[in-house]
Amino acid sequence: MIITKRIQMAKIIDGTQIANDIRNELKVKIDKWIQEGHRPPQLTAVLIGSDPASCTYVKNKMKAAVEVGINSITKNLSPDITEEELLQVIDDLNNDDSVDGILVQLPVPGHINERRICNSVSCDKDVDGFNEKNVGRLCLDMNTLVPCTPLGVQELIRRVGVDTFGKNAVVVGRSKNVGMPIAMLLHADGRNDTCAMDATVTICHRFTPPEELKRYCKLADIIVTATGVPGLIKADMIKPGACVIDVGLTRIVNEATGKAKLVGDVDFEGVRQVAGHITPVPGGVGPMTVTMLMKNTFIASKNLAKKSLPKNEVEKVRQGTEQGNQNKNKKN
Numbered sequence: 031m032i033i034t035k036r037i038q039m040a041k042i043i044d045g046t047q048i049a050n051d052i053r054n055e056l057k058v059k060i061d062k063w064i065q066e067g068h069r070p071p072q073l074t075a076v077l078i079g080s081d082p083a084s085c086t087y088v089k090n091k092m093k094a095a096v097e098v099g100i101n102s103i104t105k106n107l108s109p110d111i112t113e114e115e116l117l118q119v120i121d122d123l124n125n126d127d128s129v130d131g132i133l134v135q136l137p138v139p140g141h142i143n144e145r146r147i148c149n150s151v152s153c154d155k156d157v158d159g160f161n162e163k164n165v166g167r168l169c170l171d172m173n174t175l176v177p178c179t180p181l182g183v184q185e186l187i188r189r190v191g192v193d194t195f196g197k198n199a200v201v202v203g204r205s206k207n208v209g210m211p212i213a214m215l216l217h218a219d220g221r222n223d224t225c226a227m228d229a230t231v232t233i234c235h236r237f238t239p240p241e242e243l244k245r246y247c248k249l250a251d252i253i254v255t256a257t258g259v260p261g262l263i264k265a266d267m268i269k270p271g272a273c274v275i276d277v278g279l280t281r282i283v284n285e286a287t288g289k290a291k292l293v294g295d296v297d298f299e300g301v302r303q304v305a306g307h308i309t310p311v312p313g314g315v316g317p318m319t320v321t322m323l324m325k326n327t328f329i330a331s332k333n334l335a336k337k338s339l340p341k342n343e344v345e346k347v348r349q350g351t352e353q354g355n356q357n358k359n360k361k362n
């Protein structure tokens with residue numbers, strides 16, 4: 031007797047399609063916002079130098095902005111710009127009322143302190159969620175601007191309907207901008223935060239021995255990998271039916287043709303025969319990152335509009351303060 035094992039292939043999560051759906055929803059909301067008398071949200075991207083990957087990402091972001099009705103500007107700066115000059119550019123954007131969102135494309139050149147730059151972006155306009163105050167707020171389950179890639183991963187998992195409550199999740203990679211905040215969102219407490227996912231989370235990283243990585247992955251209902259190591263996650267590491275989200279993005283250049291190919295961390299062809307859901311690369315998390323940037327820009331824009339009272343109101347507040355100061359002076 032011949033026994034044929036039917037292989038149930040994983041459902042491929044179409045990140046491009048889901049990102050498009052969200053952009054359409056966002057466009058409706060932004061159109062309504064503008065009809066109500068507000069100016070369009072504004073995003074300024076700061077791009078230092080002309081790294082081809084960075085240029086592609088920024089171009090994708092600008093294209094998405096147009097689609098949803100966000101005004102966007104890219105500030106192209108010389109790779110020789112000093113840290114002080116860059117801080118001045120950011121300070122000007124912080125103080126510019128026509129700017130709602132500021133994004134400094136990373137990585138910045140080696141002579142510039144990245145942390146100092148991220149912290150210089152006003153928390154209200156920090157659409158990347160990289161300011162340390164916003165990172166702290168995220169860790170405390172407080173309302174804040176959340177980094178775009180983690181938000182995109184969360185939204186993908188939610189939209190495909192994968193349950194995370196009490197499930198085992200493994201995050202592979204512990205970078206501060208991706209792995210760490212994804213782990214934060216996955217384990218966050220739903221009693222504090224409606225966006226929380228309540229999973230049991232394990233973070234694996236470069237010093238996790240390969241056999242341990244495999245052991246943890248095998249237990250996982252959800253695997254999110256963000257290492258930049260092509261082929262790291264293989265079929266024999268996957269629990270049947272698991273949801274596999276590939277954040278890895280490595281450019282491999284074919285020596286013969288000179289053409290670049292994008293690959294993730296997951297052995298896609300192998301893993302799709304075991305997993306329940308899987309994201310492709312490209313066309314998985316990447317488009318979601320871009321879309322979440324648009325979402326964050328709209329949130330920042332609404333928050334800033336709420337903060338800036340109408341002119342006559344501002345005048346009243348100012349006079350009130352002056353009155354207060356005068357009284358204080360009298361007492362002195």
Ligand SMILES: Nc1nc(=O)c2c([nH]1)NC[C@@H]1CN(c3ccc(C(=O)N[C@@H](CCC(=O)O)C(=O)O)cc3)C=[N+]21
Binds near residue numbers: 134312
């Ligand atoms: N301040 C800052 N914020 C970021 O959010 C940020 C950053 N710096 N530096 C670099 C990473 C990476 N990143 C991506 C954006 C779009 C795609 C994307 O659109 N990917 C497409 C393919 C793009 C292509 O063809 O090259 C896809 O995966 O389908 C990927 C990655 C944002 N990042």
